[in-house]
Amino acid sequence: MSVTRAAPGREQVVQIPPPCHVPGPDGPWEQVQERIEQTGRAVVHTTWGQWLTPALLDPGLRLLLGRDWPRYRQHPAPAGRLCFAVSRVVVKYAAAAALQIPADRLDLAYLPGGRPVLRGLGTDLQVSLTHTDELIVVGVSRAGPVGVDAEPAGRPISFELLRDHVCTAEEAELLAGLPEEERTERFLRLWTLKEAYTKALGHGMRRRFSALGFAWDETGAARLTADTAGEWTFATHLVEERFLVSEAHRRDTAPAAPGGIRAPAAVDVPVRLPSAEPPQGARVIGFPGRRGPGKR
Template sequence: MNNQGDWRHPPADLRLQNAQVHVWRSPLDLPTERIELFAKILSSDEQIRADRFRFAQHRQRFIAGRGILRSLLGRYLQIAPDQVQFIYSEKGKPSLANQRLQFNVAHSQGLALYAVALDRPVGVDLEQVRAIADLDSLTQRFFSPNEHAAISALPACQQSQAFFRYWVCKEAYLKATGDGLAKLQALEMSLESNQAYLTKIPQGNIADWHLRELAPAANFVGAIVSSSQNCNLTCWQL
């Protein structure tokens, strides 16, 4: 697991090599002037989506999230942010057409993570740790028997943290592979004190995937999954 102090400011000359995976951390609650600037670089369909949000905070976070994503991808592609062209899967997942650059996005409350890699699928997830009233029933429904037993054996004050650690690791893996939530119980993790490990996956070879837990901020947990164990992860702060 990385530490909160591991997030660094990027160099002016940013480069992404084949063996590297970059993950970016950024707040979404930004000053009004930055939101207005980001709104100007959104596509027409993104602007329509932004206008559909009922609450101003949700609308502003969407604009910030998309504006940051466009700015980051434009930096890697060396094009203007408003020139970044997305294509969408049937499930609405955005990607870049005919590009080696792969990316994934996660957000929780006012914080976002952006994962970027070359020629390899990547998934990232993020959650704010909070109390869950029906935690036991949720773990029985979505987690494996071993995971449910591991969480149940913990002191009550530690169970929510463990639940969300499992959850973000599973979500990051499923986002990297493109599998849906139906595969949650077929995916099993082992949690150590500061790192999670894949112990069972729905199909394929565990050695083909690299899982890393992240420490995005106080009271948040995160995880990133990419194909191949040959992975050099760098964490950047915006």
């Protein structure tokens, strides 16, 4: 069951469900597969401590890590080494769940620049990985590029120092008018959204964040101002009660399913919330000045 919960008082009901919590290689993966079938994408979160023992005790770890095995073995810091291995294992298991195949049939590769890809699968299945502290988040998509980013919700961050780097003029003006605590929280959300978007594009931090404008609709949902065609969807969730997780997804036409693997249904079908969700259901964190009437 997901431990995701929305921040009190700032949530808006939306169609994008929170990331699925998967505590180990054995799953449960049904919710991930259900979301893949319904929307073409799913986001998984866990902590590397939860996966550590089963991952390291797996006699097939070397095969599973493949070309990442030397990097794992040569990683200079013990904690970083374990997180590196576990995060790659989570990517493979999440992708394997999406395709409903064994994880060791997949080869995780990297494009020049570092973007992770599943070798040979092209746009048939795209992945994104982020980790911060002990949290690991993986996005998988059979219906267009996906990007995920996470930060500790309480991370100290200087708006004054970073505003010109992260914000457009409009965003900076909006944030500047907020109380400091709320501004920091909103600023962090904006940052993770831009990270998720540029990771979905495969550009990462090479793309200037201050040239990417985000706006918020009356429900508090984020949208990219340049995305006039409405191709992109964004969401931010509070996960494990202390991590902000943002995801970005471009809704491409689903490709033909390779090898008999069923293609996802139309990607615009509203997501039915699994019954295992917490009572408050799927919620995202809103943004100041763009909420519905009576919300502020």
